[in-house]
Amino acid sequence: MNPSLPVDLLADAGIDETRIAIAPGAVLLRKFAEHMATPMLAAIGQVITQAPMRHMYTPGGRRMSVAMSNCGTYGWVTDQRGYRYTRTDPVSGKAWPPMPDVFREMARKAAEQAGYSDFNPDACLINRYMPGSRMALHQDKDEHDFSAPIVSMSFGLDATFLFGGPRRTDRPQRIPLGHGDVLVWGGPSRLHYHGITPLASGNHALTGDRRINLTLRRAR
Ligand SMILES: O=C(O)CCC(=O)C(=O)O
Numbered sequence: 203m204n205p206s207l208p209v210d211l212l213a214d215a216g217i218d219e220t221r222i223a224i225a226p227g228a229v230l231l232r233k234f235a236e237h238m239a240t241p242m243l244a245a246i247g248q249v250i251t252q253a254p255m256r257h258m259y260t261p262g263g264r265r266m267s268v269a270m271s272n273c274g275t276y277g278w279v280t281d282q283r284g285y286r287y288t289r290t291d292p293v294s295g296k297a298w299p300p301m302p303d304v305f306r307e308m309a310r311k312a313a314e315q316a317g318y319s320d321f322n323p324d325a326c327l328i329n330r331y332m333p334g335s336r337m338a339l340h341q342d343k344d345e346h347d348f349s350a351p352i353v354s355m356s357f358g359l360d361a362t363f364l365f366g367g368p369r370r371t372d373r374p375q376r377i378p379l380g381h382g383d384v385l386v387w388g389g390p391s392r393l394h395y396h397g398i399t400p401l402a403s404g405n406h407a408l409t410g411d412r413r414i415n416l417t418l419r420r421a422r
């Protein structure tokens with residue numbers, strides 16, 4: 203089977219169905235990372251042997267249903283002291299594992315496709331969703347500079363991404379995300395509220411009973 207064939211036929215017909223505008227500054231790149239899923243999942247496996255996935259606690263004391271780890275110069279953490287980026291993993295006291303080149307390059311290419319040149323992420327959050335795991339509507343606003351976009355990659359089970367507006371009360375769009383899909387948002391939508399509805403159970407050939415998300419950002 204040649205999975206790229208239907209896309210090529212669409213491209214020949216002048217239809218670019220893989221690149222979908224979501225909002226000003228926000229683009230969904232369907233299956234953009236699919237061809238690199240196997241090496242990327244292997245790289246995630248390497249990272250989490252050094253910085254194991256863990257359930258963090260919100261500043262309000264709630265255990266997050268999503269398990270997380272990080273790689274890159276900075277890692278995003280949350281505990282009773284608040285949401286922030288750290289250079290070291292609070293569990294081990296060691297630096298976060300380096301960001302695999304394959305993550306950095308995929309993120310850079312996706313950002314470019316979405317109209318953001320020279321994206322240079324210094325932080326990669328790894329999110330693991332099991333059935334029932336969710337992420338409530340929030341803004342990504344712990345970064346110092348909002349000029350860089352966010353690049354978010356999905357692997358494994360399908361999810362429903364909620365993409366809202368600049369106010370928490372703005373009614374979100376429901377965007378189905380599948381294996382290999384990459385969502386990029388920045389510019390006018392950089393601070394838009396977003397989240398993930400509770401993951402449905404299922405089985406994926408590469409990830410089994412879970413969804414893995416990589417969220418790449420410029421923290422500093
Ligand atoms: O899992 C996702 O697709 C979204 C993750 C997210 O919004 C975040 O980690 O800030």
Ligand SMILES: [Fe+2]
Binds near residue numbers: 340341342396
């Ligand atoms: Fe987010």
